[in-house]
Amino acid sequence: MASGGAEEDDGGIPLDIDNMHMLLQVEHDQIQKRTFTNWINAQLSKRCPPSHVSDLFSDLKNGSQLLDLLEVMTGQPMKRQRGRGVFQQRANIETALNFLKKKSIKMVNINIPDIMDGRPSIILGLIWTIILHCHIEELASTLSYSSCHSSLDSLTSLDSFSGSPVPASPVHAGRTSPLHKHFRISAKKALIMWVRDQCQRAGCSLSVKDFKKSWRSGEAFLAILCSLRPQLVDLSLVRFRRNQENLEEAFHLAERELHIPRLLEPQDVDVKDPDEKSIMTYVAQFLQYSNDMPSPDDHLQVPQSERALELTSWLQQAYQELSEARTATKHSSFAEKYQVRQRTSSQRIEKKQQL
Known part of the structure; x- marks a missing residue:
């Protein structure tokens, strides 16, 4: 740090706090533009047919890619105006913003003219709003x-x-x-x-x-x-x-x-x-x-229909065994009947835990 509290850039020119903040903001904006563009294209690649964004600030002006993105994120079809005129562009952007507002997402200082003009801070703010509310919060x-x-x-x-x-x-x-x-x-x-x-x-x-x-x-x-x-x-x-x-x-x-x-x-x-x-x-x-990710024992999971057949088969077998045991011990002592009951009871508990 220089004695005056300012930092020098690579050219030896002192930078005051405001200039340092501005340079940092420019750096963040550039990183956000690349990151958000890559994220959008990753989402749009899931679309059928897929679409693509080359320049984040210019490609969202017509509102079409914006609607494509919302369709992928929400799974809901978006009505849009066909054509490349100003009226169609404005209508598409308005549809996208109204959709987000209906989801109770606050759109602070984000308006249609700024998006159509491709203002970097507005575009970045809009995309971050979509990422945060339609992606990160959904995951959270x-x-x-x-x-x-x-x-x-x-x-x-x-x-x-x-x-x-x-x-x-x-x-x-x-x-x-x-x-x-x-x-x-x-x-x-x-x-x-x-x-x-x-x-x-x-x-x-x-x-x-x-x-x-x-x-x-x-x-x-x-x-x-x-x-x-x-x-x-x-x-x-x-x-x-x-x-x-x-x-x-x-x-x-x-x-x-x-x-x-x-x-x-x-x-x-x-x-x-x-x-x-x-x-x-x-x-x-x-x-x-x-x-x-699949659960560690997903490969062991048995379809419900197979489980139902297994349970039905076991119930029939258990009923048959109980009937036979009751007949066989009809004239036996109480102690013998008790032993048979305990054996069959433990078998039922074991099978119940498995199912």
Whole structure:
């Protein structure tokens, strides 16, 4: 830092606080543009037929890709105006914004003319609103109280990362209620608690406190990978590599082995002040992968029709055995009848547990 409290750029020109803030905002906007574009294209690739966004700020002007995105995210068809005229573009954007408003999503300072003009801050704000409410919050709603129980003792430690208090006692609800609703915490906090849970399962001692500097070393990404697919990652090597080497391995493995789209590059994260929204967007994909993973014993699951046949067959067999035992012990002593009853009872209990 210079004596005047300003920092110099590479050219030796002193930068005041306002200029530093502006440069940081430009850097974040560039990272967000790349991340959000990659995220949108990952969603639009699921569409039939798929569509594509080349330039985030110009391609959303006609409203068509915006409606495509909402169709993929919600599974609901969107009525649209065909044609490339200003009227059609305005109508499509209005349809998209009205749809979001009907879902009780606040659209702060996001209006049709700014989207049609391709204003970067407005476009980025709109896409982040869609990501947060239609993707991250939807995923957070799948996190139950019981699924993150190992992280609940660290609820209060999230205060420093958000600045908002956590209630001392949970809302009256079942243990399997959504985590972020059960404890009145945001989807952001619920997601970070899920991350902590994954780190703990992977045996990683890293304390993830935010979606910024906690991710710079790449260890948190690798810990999640190790939790989801233990054979992929050797966490003992993390501390002997540079940040960008760890980040590159994490992003490469996630794309190759888990088919998680590569939204970020190592140089996007290994910076003094990583972009929170971009990292949250990427991390949410790991939660989505976790939700889509089959249960460890799914291959053992028997179809309900087969279970019903098995149960019916056993009931018929048990009835037959009981009838035969009753006939055979009709003239037996009480002690003999009791022994037969105990034997058949234990068999029923064992079979009941299996079914």
